Amino acid sequence: MKKIIILIVTMALLTACKNNKSENVESSTSKIVSLTAAGATFPLPFYNMAFEKYTKDSGILLTYGGIGSGGGIRSLKDKVVDFGATDAFLEQKEEAEFAAPIVHIPTCIGAVVVAYNLQGVENLKLSNQNLIDIFMGKITKWNDAQLKASNPGVKLPDMNISVAYRSDGSGTTYIFSDYMSKISPEWEKTIGRGKALQWPVGMGAKGNPGVAGTIQQTPGAIGYIGSEFAFAQKISFAQIQNSTGNFIAPSLESISASAQGDMPADTKVMLTNSSDSNAYPISGFTWLILYKEQNYNGRTKAQAEETVKFLSWMIEKEAQEIAQQVHYAALPEKAVSQAKEILKSVVYDGEPLLK
Amino acid sequence: MLNGERITKIVLFLTSLIIIFIASGMVLTLMEGAIPAFKEFGFKFIISSDWNPTDGRESYGALPFIIGTIATSIIALLICLPLAFSTSLFIGEIYRGTKLASFIGMMVDMLAGIPSIVYGLWGFYVLRPWVVDMGFNDQGYGVFTAGLILAIMVIPYATSISVEMIKMVQNDLKEAAYSLGATRKDVIFSVILPNARSGIFTSYILAFGRAVGETMAVTMLIGNSNIIPKGLFDTGNTMASLIANQFGEADGLKLSSLVAIALLLFFITGLINGFGKLLIKKL
Numbered sequence: 001m002k003k004i005i006i007l008i009v010t011m012a013l014l015t016a017c018k019n020n021k022s023e024n025v026e027s028s029t030s031k032i033v034s035l036t037a038a039g040a041t042f043p044l045p046f047y048n049m050a051f052e053k054y055t056k057d058s059g060i061l062l063t064y065g066g067i068g069s070g071g072g073i074r075s076l077k078d079k080v081v082d083f084g085a086t087d088a089f090l091e092q093k094e095e096a097e098f099a100a101p102i103v104h105i106p107t108c109i110g111a112v113v114v115a116y117n118l119q120g121v122e123n124l125k126l127s128n129q130n131l132i133d134i135f136m137g138k139i140t141k142w143n144d145a146q147l148k149a150s151n152p153g154v155k156l157p158d159m160n161i162s163v164a165y166r167s168d169g170s171g172t173t174y175i176f177s178d179y180m181s182k183i184s185p186e187w188e189k190t191i192g193r194g195k196a197l198q199w200p201v202g203m204g205a206k207g208n209p210g211v212a213g214t215i216q217q218t219p220g221a222i223g224y225i226g227s228e229f230a231f232a233q234k235i236s237f238a239q240i241q242n243s244t245g246n247f248i249a250p251s252l253e254s255i256s257a258s259a260q261g262d263m264p265a266d267t268k269v270m271l272t273n274s275s276d277s278n279a280y281p282i283s284g285f286t287w288l289i290l291y292k293e294q295n296y297n298g299r300t301k302a303q304a305e306e307t308v309k310f311l312s313w314m315i316e317k318e319a320q321e322i323a324q325q326v327h328y329a330a331l332p333e334k335a336v337s338q339a340k341e342i343l344k345s346v347v348y349d350g351e352p353l354l355k
Numbered sequence: 356m357l358n359g360e361r362i363t364k365i366v367l368f369l370t371s372l373i374i375i376f377i378a379s380g381m382v383l384t385l386m387e388g389a390i391p392a393f394k395e396f397g398f399k400f401i402i403s404s405d406w407n408p409t410d411g412r413e414s415y416g417a418l419p420f421i422i423g424t425i426a427t428s429i430i431a432l433l434i435c436l437p438l439a440f441s442t443s444l445f446i447g448e449i450y451r452g453t454k455l456a457s458f459i460g461m462m463v464d465m466l467a468g469i470p471s472i473v474y475g476l477w478g479f480y481v482l483r484p485w486v487v488d489m490g491f492n493d494q495g496y497g498v499f500t501a502g503l504i505l506a507i508m509v510i511p512y513a514t515s516i517s518v519e520m521i522k523m524v525q526n527d528l529k530e531a532a533y534s535l536g537a538t539r540k541d542v543i544f545s546v547i548l549p550n551a552r553s554g555i556f557t558s559y560i561l562a563f564g565r566a567v568g569e570t571m572a573v574t575m576l577i578g579n580s581n582i583i584p585k586g587l588f589d590t591g592n593t594m595a596s597l598i599a600n601q602f603g604e605a606d607g608l609k610l611s612s613l614v615a616i617a618l619l620l621f622f623i624t625g626l627i628n629g630f631g632k633l634l635i636k637k638l
Contacts (some may be wrong), residue, residue: 068603162494167579167592169408169604192409195604203496203590204579206600213479218487218494 033306038065039072039085041207042110042171042226043286045326047085050319060306069171069195076102076289079297082307083290087171088195089268090289101292103342106267106285107314109329111227111255112176113237113282117215118142118157124238125150125247128183131240134222135163135180136187137201142220157220164214164223167204169195175284176224179272224282227255231327242281243273250280255329258283267338283329288314294348301348308346308353315339385621388614395608400615406581408601408609415612417619419583423498423591424623426584427573428566430502431509435562438506439513443555446514447521448547449539460518467511475575478504483576492588496578499587504572509562516561520554521547553635560631564624570595594620 037047044066051062067075069086076084077098089104114131116124126134127150133139139146143156166173174195181188191197205214208229215221216235227250230237239247248254258274258281271283288311294304313319320330331339344354392400392415403416442463450456482503483495491499524547532546548555570593578590579600592600594616605613 070604070606074606160493167574167600169601192412194409196408196601196609198405198407198409199580202580203494204581204592204600206574206579210575214494214496217479217483220493 033300033302034061034063035082035303035307035310036063036065036080037072037083037085037288038067038075038081039288040069040087040171040286041066042069042087042228043085043108043328045228046108046323046328049326050314050322053318053322054310054313058310060310062310068169070169073289076291082299082303083288083311085286085288087284087286088174089270089285089287098291100296102289103292103346104266104268104287104289105311105315105339105342106287106331106335108320108323108331109255109259109271109283109285110175111250111258111280111283111329112172112179112224113227113230113235113250114222114240115212115215115225115230115235115237116222117219117236118159119219121154121156122236123249124154124236125241126238127241132180132184132187134161135165135199135201136191137163159220162218162221163199163202164211164218164221165197165199165202165204166207166211166224168206170207171195171284171286172208172224172226173197175270175272176282178270178284179282182273228327240281242277242279243275244277246277248278248280250282252324252327252329254278254280255283256332259285259332259335263335263338265338266342267335285335290346292346293350294346294353304346304348305353308343312340312343312354315343382618382621385614385618388611389618391608391611392615396612400612401619404583413608415609417594417612417616419581420592420594420597420616421619421623422583423577424567424593424595424620426498426591427502427505427577427593428563430499430587431505431566432559432563434503434506435510435513436559439510439517439558439562440555442510442514443517443521444543447518448543451522460515463511463514466507467515471508471569471571474504474508475572478572478576486588494578496576496590497588498577498584498591501573501577501591501593504576505566505569508569508572509566512565513558513562516558517551517555520551520558523554524550557631557635560627560634564627567624567627568595568620570599574599594623 047064047066051064054060055062064085069088072081072084072086073090073094075081090102095102114126118124130139130147130150133146140161142159142161147156174193177191177193177197180191181193191200203214205211208226211223212225212229212233212235215223215225225235230250237250239249242248257276258271258279260276260279261274263269267285267287269285271285273281274283290307290311294307295301315331315336324330344352346353396403396415400415401417401421403414404418405414405416406419407414442459446456446460446463478500482500485495486492486497486500487495491497528546528550529542532542537545573593574596577592577596579592579596580590581592581597584591598613598617601609602613
C-alpha cells in the first residue's frame with residue numbers, strides 16, 4: 001500500500017513540474033497579441049481569407065474556428081474567445097444569459113438560393129405560393145399547373161419533385177425558414193423558423209456541399225443552399241418573387257439591395273422579404289459578436305484595442321472586397337456607418353477604444 | 356519489497372482501473388446531460404416519434420431514430436450473413452493455405468481499413484444511382500441504401516473473425532471425419548460448424564454492433580429525414596447520424612435530447628453485446 005502512495009505522489013509531482021513549465025512558456029509568449037474567434041460556418045470562406053490577409057499585413061495572429069453559430073455563442077459566453085460569430089442575431093432573452101452586455105457587428109450579407117436540377121430549364125421562376133407549396137409537399141410534380149402559371153412558355157417535364165434540405169442545424173436553414181414564415185402564415189404556424197426544422201417532405205443532406213451534391217446528382221431535385229456556395233459552383237437557381245412582386249435572380253447586387261431599407265441602430269434585423277423593389281428576398285446579415293466592456297477575464301488593453309481595430313477593418317473597403325471575391329454581398333454604406341457607431345460604443349474600463 | 360512481479364501487478368491493476376473510470380465516467384456524463392430531456396419528456400422520449408426543434412414548439416422523441424438504427428443494422432446483417440459466411444469458409448477451409456485464399460483474405464482486411472467517409476462517398480456516387488436505376492425510389496436515399504453500404508462495411512469484420520474461428524478447428528477432428536468416409540460437405544456442416552459456431556456467432560454480433568454505431572456513411576445515404584420510415588425505400592435517420600448532424604448548432608433542450616439519444620445508443624450497444632454473450636454461452 002505504501003508503495004502505491006509513493007508511486008502516486010511521484011506521479012503527481014512529475015505532472016506538477018510539467019504544468020509549471022508550460023505556464024512559463026505561455027507567459028513569455030503572451031506579449032504577442034493573438035486573437036481567437038469561433039462560430040458560424042456560413043461566412044467561413046470569407047473569414048478564412050480575411051483573417052489570413054489581416055494576419056499577413058498586421059502580424060496579429062488570428063484564428064477562426066468554424067464550429068457553428070451555436071458553438072460561437074457558447075464560446076463567447078464561456079469567454080474562451082475574443083469574439084464570436086453568428087448567423088442569427090441573439091434575442092433579448094439569449095443576451096440576458098450573458099454575464100455582460102454584448103454588441104453585434106454585421107460583416108457581410110449572404111443569401112440563400114433555391115437550386116434545382118431540371119435539364120433544359122433555365123431561369124425557373126417561383127412565386128411565393130409555389131415555393132411554399134413545393135417545400136410543404138403540396139406540389140409534387142414539375143408540370144403542376146401552378147408552376148406552369150409562373151413560368152409561361154417554359155416546358156416543364158412530367159417528373160416528381162425531390163425536395164432536399166440541410167440535415168445539420170444551420171444559419172442557412174434559419175434564413176430560409178424565416179423568409180418562408182414571413183410569406184406564409186401557414187408555414188409559420190405548422191413549420192416555423194429555426195436552424196433545424198421538422199420537414200414534412202424530402203431528404204436531408206449534410207452541409208451546403210451535401211445538399212448541392214444531392215441536387216446535382218438527382219434529376220428533379222430542388223433545395224436551398226447558401227449563395228456563396230451556389231455562385232462558386234455555378235448551380236442553376238430559381239428567380240424568387242420579392243415583396244414588390246418582381247421575380248429577382250440572386251446576385252451580389254440584388255442581395256446587397258436587401259439591406260438598403262431602414263434598420264434598427266443595433267443592426268439586429270432579419271433582411272428577408274426586403275421592401276426594396278430590386279432586392280433578392282432571401283438574404284441576411286452575418287454578425288460578429290463581442291462584449292461591450294472588453295476588460296474581462298484578465299484581458300490586456302492591447303488585446304481589446306486589436307480586437308476593435310480588426311473588427312473595424314472587417315467592415316471597411318479592403319475586407320468587403322474580399323467578401324465579394326468569395327461571393328458574399330458587401331455591406332451597403334449605411335450599414336457600414338451604423339456598424340462603426342456600434343464599434344465606438346465598445347469600451348475598455350469604460351473608455352471607448354475607437355475614436 | 357518492490358519486486359518485478361508486484362510492479363507488474365500494480366501497473367496492470369491501475370490500467371484496468373482506468374478503463375473502469377473511463378467507462379463509468381462516460382455513462383455519468385451522458386446521464387447528467389440527458390437529465391433535462393428525460394425530466395421534460397419522461398418515458399415518452401423513447402416512444403414518441405415527434406422530433407420538432409422549432410422554437411416554442413420543441414418536442415423530442417427518439418423512436419424514429421431507434422427504428423432507423425435497428426432497421427439499417429438488420430438489413431446490413433441479413434445481407435452480410437451469406438456473403439461473410441461463404442467467404443470465411445472459402446478462405447478458412449476450402450482454399451485454405453492457397454495463394455488465392457491469402458489474396459482474398461488480404462482484400463477483406465483492406466476493406467476493413469477503409470475509412471467510413473470513403474464508403475459514404477462511394478455509396479453516394481455508385482450505390483445511390485444504382486438504387487435509382489433499379490426504380491426503387493426517385494432519389495436513391497433511404498433505409499435500404501444505408502443498409503446496403505453498412506453490409507459492405509461489416510462484411511470484413513464478420514469474415515476475418517469467422518476465418519480465424521474456422522481455422523482453429525482441430526485438424527485431428529477433420530481427419531478423423533474424413534477417415535470415416537465423410538465428404539467435404541459433411542465435414543463443414545458436422546465438424547467445423549459445431550466447433551466454431553460460437554466464435555462465428557460472436558463475429559456477427561460484432562458486425563451488428565458496428566453497424567449500429569456507424570455514422571458517416573449512413574448520414575450520406577439514409578436521407579436524414581427525422582420521421583419513422585414508411586418502408587424499405589423511404590428516407591429515415593439513425594441515432595448516430597442524427598447526433599452527428601445536429602450537435603453543432605444544438606443547445607438547451609435539444610442538446611440534452613441528443614445526449615439522451617447517445618445514452619440510449621450506449622445502452623442498445625451494451626444490450627446487443629450482452630445478448631450475444633448470453634447466446635454464446637447457450638450455444
